[in-house]
Amino acid sequence: MLNLEPAEKILIVLHHHWIAILGPALLVIFLALLPLIALPFLTGIPDASIVTPLYLLLSLLWWLLVLMLGFIFWVDYYLDVLIITSLRIINVDQDGLFRREFAEFKLDKVQDVSIEIPGFVATFFGYGDVIIQTASESNFTIKEVPRVYEAKNLILKHSGAASAKTVQGFGHPGE
Amino acid sequence: MALAFIFLMIFFAAYFIFAGAIIYHLKIYAFSRSANWMVNLFLVVSALLAVLAIIVFWKINWPELWTLYVKP
Numbered sequence: 001m002l003n004l005e006p007a008e009k010i011l012i013v014l015h016h017h018w019i020a021i022l023g024p025a026l027l028v029i030f031l032a033l034l035p036l037i038a039l040p041f042l043t044g045i046p047d048a049s050i051v052t053p054l055y056l057l058l059s060l061l062w063w064l065l066v067l068m069l070g071f072i073f074w075v076d077y078y079l080d081v082l083i084i085t086s087l088r089i090i091n092v093d094q095d096g097l098f099r100r101e102f103a104e105f106k107l108d109k110v111q112d113v114s115i116e117i118p119g120f121v122a123t124f125f126g127y128g129d130v131i132i133q134t135a136s137e138s139n140f141t142i143k144e145v146p147r148v149y150e151a152k153n154l155i156l157k158h159s160g161a162a163s164a165k166t167v168q169g170f171g172h173p174g175e
Numbered sequence: 176m177a178l179a180f181i182f183l184m185i186f187f188a189a190y191f192i193f194a195g196a197i198i199y200h201l202k203i204y205a206f207s208r209s210a211n212w213m214v215n216l217f218l219v220v221s222a223l224l225a226v227l228a229i230i231v232f233w234k235i236n237w238p239e240l241w242t243l244y245v246k247p
Contacts (some may be wrong), residue, residue, distance in 0.1 A: 068190065071197065097200070162207075
């Protein structure tokens, strides 16, 4: 879990844009509709009154499994998160159900922040990728996040303040 | 019928143990309370489907189904 320092404040918490979960959601809807597609064929068979309850039972169990699949997709989506605090940037990457990657770096290490809007759909729905270059010259990309401009401005504003504090901490050479 | 009921109960037990593991994981790492809303929705819908499945299970004419399709 996230442990904040006493003077640290959470500035923004960003999940992926909802478009990232649209594909899995459509798959879940399609899977949920499958038992209904076969239902009209069931009425034509003999002994339908005996078979129909069994079919309904199997459909209910199928919907339980589909619901679980949808929940797993949502957990995967929800636990992927970018947190910008007044001191650092934390990126949590949920990979599958129980595997997580946790990356963080101090804001004073940020050298450059750029944003990339990958295409028409991203422009229309207002999401993009945030690319952060750190002092170690490694690029750090966070994909498909909403409010990219707000995130960029926050990072730049607070990284500038954090760098100024670091420089003040060292003092001037003549002092 | 008894065998089918045992299978159904095993299915529910496995399902809700797995769901519990996911919810436990989510509760540890969730960063906001909005996760509670989704967890509650998932639990209510899955409980509703499970109850409906048990009701439908008792509506099935198992002896007739058995004689029709398994041992004619």
